[in-house]
């Protein structure tokens with residue numbers, strides 16, 4: 605499937621939807637499994653290899669079915685499983701748009717360059733398409749950004765972006781360096797539409813990527829009669845309606861699924877169009893409900 609692309613402020617073209625596989629083996633349940641020696645050994649030698657195999661298989665599948673935009677971060681791992689997935693998929697590296705981020709830990713340890721080099725080595729690639737920082741860590745993100753600008757000038761990434769930035773973070777960045785970010789990635793979904801921040805980014809020529817784009821399958825959306833009725837009309841699922849709403853808004857949704865049939869569902873949103881009334885009705889669902897952290901109110905010593 606050929607996914608439409610959007611041109612960024614430096615001329616690079618990016619697919620209008622992406623897959624973010626996140627951390628291998630992520631499961632909220634796992635925190636509750638006891639930590640006895642036996643259980644830890646079982647996890648390390650039996651569960652973990654299976655999880656890694658499934659992860660590589662799922663990421664490879666996402667590439668094969670057309671998800672060429674991959675959203676990744678050094679906070680999720682060293683990238684070697686992504687490297688395996690690229691090989692397993694048979695898709696040429698040049699046909700992929702690979703994003704990675706500088707973790708907060710690397711910012712705290714002032715290891716920005718080393719962090720990117722380790723991602724490149726892990727993935728087995730010479731460059732990434734998009735390099736971001738994961739969060740604007742207080743007192744550190746300006747220096748991180750300056751170092752990222754240097755890495756961009758040296759050709760290790762095709763574009764630079766930021767994540768979790770409010771307007772005031774972006775204004776500080778633009779004072780500090782001569783490169784405007786191509787993307788700001790932050791939480792957006794119908795429960796938290798972030799219209800002001802999106803409008804500000806667009807006014808500066810910065811494209812927006814939406815993370816937690818389907819609000820982690822939140823019941824308050826999935827059970828909403830408005831969304832169910834629109835889904836029924838187009839013979840689509842509520843998730844597909846939400847993803848289509850992002851794309852028609854002009855925001856790039858990043859959605860996480862390691863399930864092959866749900867990946868196919870998520871990418872199958874280019875054969876229908878929401879009316880402007882439907883778009884407005886979905887906009888109006890907003891209740892400013894943030895599911896993730898607010899960058900101005902979080903503890904960067906642990907995040």
Ligand SMILES: NC(=O)c1ccc[n+]([C@@H]2O[C@H](COP(=O)([O-])OP(=O)(O)OC[C@H]3O[C@@H](n4cnc5c(N)ncnc54)[C@H](OP(=O)(O)O)[C@@H]3O)[C@@H](O)[C@H]2O)c1
Pocket residue numbers: 623624625626675676738767768789814815816817818819820821843858859860861862863866867869870896
């Ligand atoms: N920059 C940042 O700080 C930041 C923060 C959060 C997220 N992100 C990025 O955004 C990506 C997605 O965010 P997220 O994981 O928070 O939230 P999300 O994509 O809104 O939700 C993911 C959840 O939805 C389920 N799901 C996906 N497609 C589905 C479908 N068609 N039907 C039913 N359930 C479906 C997934 O389960 P299955 O896997 O079982 O399908 C998973 O449990 C991340 O992987 C990451 O790349 C970035």
